[in-house]
Amino acid sequence: MRTAIVTDSTAYIPEDVRNQNNIHMIPLSVVFGNESYKEEAEIKAADFYEMMRTQKELPKTTQPSTGMFVELFEKLAKDYDAVISIHLSSGISGTYQGAVTAGEMVEGIKVYAFDSESSCMIQGFYALEAAKLANEGVEPDAIMKRLNELKAKSRAYFMVDDLTNLQKGGRLSGASALIGGLLQVKPVLHFVDTKIVPFEKIRTKKKALARITELFTEDAKKGTPLRACVIHANREEEAKKWLAELEEQFPNVEFTLSYFGPVIGTHLGEGAFGLGWMPQ
Numbered sequence: 001m002r003t004a005i006v007t008d009s010t011a012y013i014p015e016d017v018r019n020q021n022n023i024h025m026i027p028l029s030v031v032f033g034n035e036s037y038k039e040e041a042e043i044k045a046a047d048f049y050e051m052m053r054t055q056k057e058l059p060k061t062t063q064p065s066t067g068m069f070v071e072l073f074e075k076l077a078k079d080y081d082a083v084i085s086i087h088l089s090s091g092i093s094g095t096y097q098g099a100v101t102a103g104e105m106v107e108g109i110k111v112y113a114f115d116s117e118s119s120c121m122i123q124g125f126y127a128l129e130a131a132k133l134a135n136e137g138v139e140p141d142a143i144m145k146r147l148n149e150l151k152a153k154s155r156a157y158f159m160v161d162d163l164t165n166l167q168k169g170g171r172l173s174g175a176s177a178l179i180g181g182l183l184q185v186k187p188v189l190h191f192v193d194t195k196i197v198p199f200e201k202i203r204t205k206k207k208a209l210a211r212i213t214e215l216f217t218e219d220a221k222k223g224t225p226l227r228a229c230v231i232h233a234n235r236e237e238e239a240k241k242w243l244a245e246l247e248e249q250f251p252n253v254e255f256t257l258s259y260f261g262p263v264i265g266t267h268l269g270e271g272a273f274g275l276g277w278m279p280q
């Protein structure tokens with residue numbers, strides 16, 4: 001069976017890596033006023049953060065339309081029997097549901113939608129793993145099984161410089177414990193049951209990054225070979241420094257440096273950092 005792999009733009013897999021691995025990408029968009037930009041294709045991260053700094057209003061984000069999914073799946077149906085469509089968490093975006101709905105509408109190709117229950121390069125790792133297996137001719141059911149096994153063992157923690165965007169965009173759940181000092185804290189955040197919730201209330205960025213490193217260390221020391229990603233929102237130099245420290249401490253972990261692009265950056269704001277990992 002020929003299986004195509006689709007992911008959305010919030011995996012932030014570089015274009016050359018997508019092309020090498022035969023991964024198809026469907027974009028989400030950011031909207032400034034009346035102007036909508038498909039991320040990756042029409043707006044890149046650095047330009048986006050510059051625009052966000054200079055505009056008074058927060059941008060909005062939109063998921064791909066069902067029509068975009070239908071068009072893509074119909075195109076893929078010409079060359080493939082199945083498609084595995086891997087998306088950002090269903091608790092923060094309707095993108096995954098869009099793939100499910102379009103999959104029910106399109107004939108001639110079986111659509112398997114995968115809810116990453118996360119986003120960014122963690123989602124990218126699922127897409128890369130799925131692409132490797134699909135290129136080896138592994139059946140889609142077996143690929144889905146492998147993705148679910150990885151999901152059960154994957155972790156991601158992140159922190160934002162300022163919680164305002166996450167709160168205004170309605171993507172922060174269970175934050176009542178933080179109310180009162182919302183802007184003064186740098187909580188470590190994570191996903192629980194598809195939603196973003198505070199993991200621990202922490203007061204400074206330094207302590208938050210140290211706590212995330214500690215959580216990673218606990219897992220990395222267990223001995224399972226891991227792949228991990230350091231993710232930043234327009235803070236490449238700081239992210240590289242963190243990455244270098246981790247690489248030195250954990251030479252057996254396969255690290256990737258990645259970024260929060262326009263759509264995720266809209267909700268996290270500039271200066272956010274994350275660390276995600278899963279078994280290799």
Ligand code: MYR
Nearest residue numbers: 061062063093119156171267274
């Ligand atoms: C949409 O409009 O459908 C997109 C909404 C995206 C919400 C993003 C919320 C932040 C996600 C953080 C992911 C961190 C992964 C380490």
